[in-house]
Amino acid sequence: MSFVTLMTPARFGSLELKNRVVMAPMTRSRAGADGEITDIMVEYYRQRAGAGMIITEGVYPSENGKGYCRTPGLVHPEQVAGWRRVTDAVHGEGGTIVMQMMHVGRVAVPDNKRPNAETVAPSAIAAKWKMFTDTGGGTRQPCVVPRALDGEEISGVIDEYRRCTELAYEAGFDGVEIHGTSGYLPAQFLSTGTNQRNDEWGGSLAGRLRFFVEVADAMAGIDGPGRVGFRVVPGNPFNDLHDDDPEETFRALLAALNPLGLAYCHTIRLPQGPVDNELLCRQSWDGPLIINDSYTPQEANDALELGRGDAASFGRLYITNPDLAERVEARAELAPTDADHVYDPGPEGYIDFPTHSD
Numbered sequence: 001m002s003f004v005t006l007m008t009p010a011r012f013g014s015l016e017l018k019n020r021v022v023m024a025p026m027t028r029s030r031a032g033a034d035g036e037i038t039d040i041m042v043e044y045y046r047q048r049a050g051a052g053m054i055i056t057e058g059v060y061p062s063e064n065g066k067g068y069c070r071t072p073g074l075v076h077p078e079q080v081a082g083w084r085r086v087t088d089a090v091h092g093e094g095g096t097i098v099m100q101m102m103h104v105g106r107v108a109v110p111d112n113k114r115p116n117a118e119t120v121a122p123s124a125i126a127a128k129w130k131m132f133t134d135t136g137g138g139t140r141q142p143c144v145v146p147r148a149l150d151g152e153e154i155s156g157v158i159d160e161y162r163r164c165t166e167l168a169y170e171a172g173f174d175g176v177e178i179h180g181t182s183g184y185l186p187a188q189f190l191s192t193g194t195n196q197r198n199d200e201w202g203g204s205l206a207g208r209l210r211f212f213v214e215v216a217d218a219m220a221g222i223d224g225p226g227r228v229g230f231r232v233v234p235g236n237p238f239n240d241l242h243d244d245d246p247e248e249t250f251r252a253l254l255a256a257l258n259p260l261g262l263a264y265c266h267t268i269r270l271p272q273g274p275v276d277n278e279l280l281c282r283q284s285w286d287g288p289l290i291i292n293d294s295y296t297p298q299e300a301n302d303a304l305e306l307g308r309g310d311a312a313s314f315g316r317l318y319i320t321n322p323d324l325a326e327r328v329e330a331r332a333e334l335a336p337t338d339a340d341h342v343y344d345p346g347p348e349g350y351i352d353f354p355t356h357s358d
Contacts, residue, residue: 004304006297007329010052010311012288013226013263015175017052017096020304020311021297021325022290023318025055025100025177025231027071029343030350033134034114035066035073037082043351045086047322049095052311055266056086058102058179061164062157063117065185067104069134070345074099074164080171087172098175098229099168101161101219105185106146106194107239111135120157121146122188122195122202122211127240129183132343151199154211157185162218165228175227175263176219178212183239186212187232190249193242205252213256220260229290230257231266234280235273247275254284266290266313278308297328323355332356 010017030041048054060066060073073079083099090097106121111133113119124147130140149157161178168176180186188194189211195202202208219228234250235243243249254265265285267277270293281289291300291309300312316337318324327334333356341349 004310005301006304006312006325010288012053012229012310013175013261014224015053015096015098015227015229015263017311018094019052019325019329021050021052021328022311022313023048023051023054023324024292024313024315025057025179026315026319027057027068027343028350029068029070030345031070031072033070035060035071035075035079037072037079037086040347040351041072041082042085042089045097046089046093047351048318048324049090049093049097050323050325051095051318052325053174054090054095054097055177055313056097056099058100058184059164061101061103062160063114064120065103065105065160066113066117067108067131069112069132071102074101074167074171080167083168083171083173087174091172096174098177099171099173100177100179100231101164101168102179103157103160103185105188107131107143107183108146109133109141109144111141119144119146120149121185122149122197124148125194125196127183129240148197149201151201154201158211158214158218161215162222165219165222169223169227175229177266178216178219178228178230180212180230181233181236181238181268183236183241186215187236187241190253191241191243193244205249208249209253209256212253213260216257216260216262220262225261226263228262229264229266230262232281233268233270234275234277235270236268247280250275250280251284254281258286262287264288264290264310267292269293278303282308297334320353322351322353323357327356330356
């Protein structure tokens with residue numbers, strides 16, 4: 001057993017963590033209509049800079065990659081400038097912040113995109129899912145049938161990830177995380193239910209792995225692999241995702257990613273899922289592992305001491321406890337996680353939660 005706890009500093013690749021309390025990525029729908037960064041987003045992340053590392057909400061790397069309303073992008077210069085305000089605020093509080101890159105692929109409806117944007121995926125199979133839009137005061141619409149990407153244009157999508165990585169570093173982020181789960185584009189390429197291609201980007205396990213590995217390699221090529229992490233959740237059915245053998249798929253993926261020397265792997269344990277994700281990642285991934293899924297701080301400490309992970313990320317607790325890491329260190333009482341206005345626009349339910357010292 002190790003003597004690592006949530007308060008033990010860490011270094012994951014090139015990333016310095018003052019503690020091992022990680023803020024998990026959470027969509028909060030507070031960006032502007034065109035993915036611009038708002039004042040309340042700056043304050044939201046500043047308030048939570050006590051985390052050893054913040055992982056932002058999913059950020060789309062291209063207009064085609066946007067799926068949800070009021071989610072932020074990193075495509076245009078004004079978005080770079082907006083995110084620079086966020087990173088400056090977090091760094092001003094002594095924090096570390098990583099941007100999660102989220103291309104939704106087929107999980108999209110046109111009303112949440114710009115008029116000229118497409119919905120693309122490995123195969124022309126619609127997700128059996130309805131998405132919220134701001135249209136008509138708020139409606140849920142079924143996901144559309146995506147256009148299957150031509151083999152020749154997939155390298156261009158990979159380049160969107162590469163270019164977004166460049167912009168993230170220009171905006172001051174300490175690192176970037178590939179969103180490789182929740183039914184989004186990298187997971188769509190990985191999974192048998194969404195990738196029914198018969199070319200070099202599918203048709204076999206090696207073909208299904210190729211997109212994810214080449215995205216990671218392209219992002220690592222910008223400023224080294226030590227600033228690039230990834231999130232995977234074997235067996236995650238979210239957004240109508242299915243794979244015939246998630247254990248085989250993800251053991252092979254992690255084996256293919258290991259030689260790149262990336263900063264960390266981030267997973268969710270899914271106790272009711274088909275795979276012991278923490279164990280699979282620990283056995284198959286050589287680098288640091290961040291674990292997640294409704295841990296209390298004490299449960300997370302126990303897991304770290306047992307070596308099941310090297311850090312723990314917290315989502316719901318960070319909604320209502322902006323000073324979660326400080327509360328853990330002080331052994332202060334935690335605020336309950338029940339909250340209203342989680343996805344509503346505006347400051348209420350977003351930046352109005354007190355700290356334990358207030």
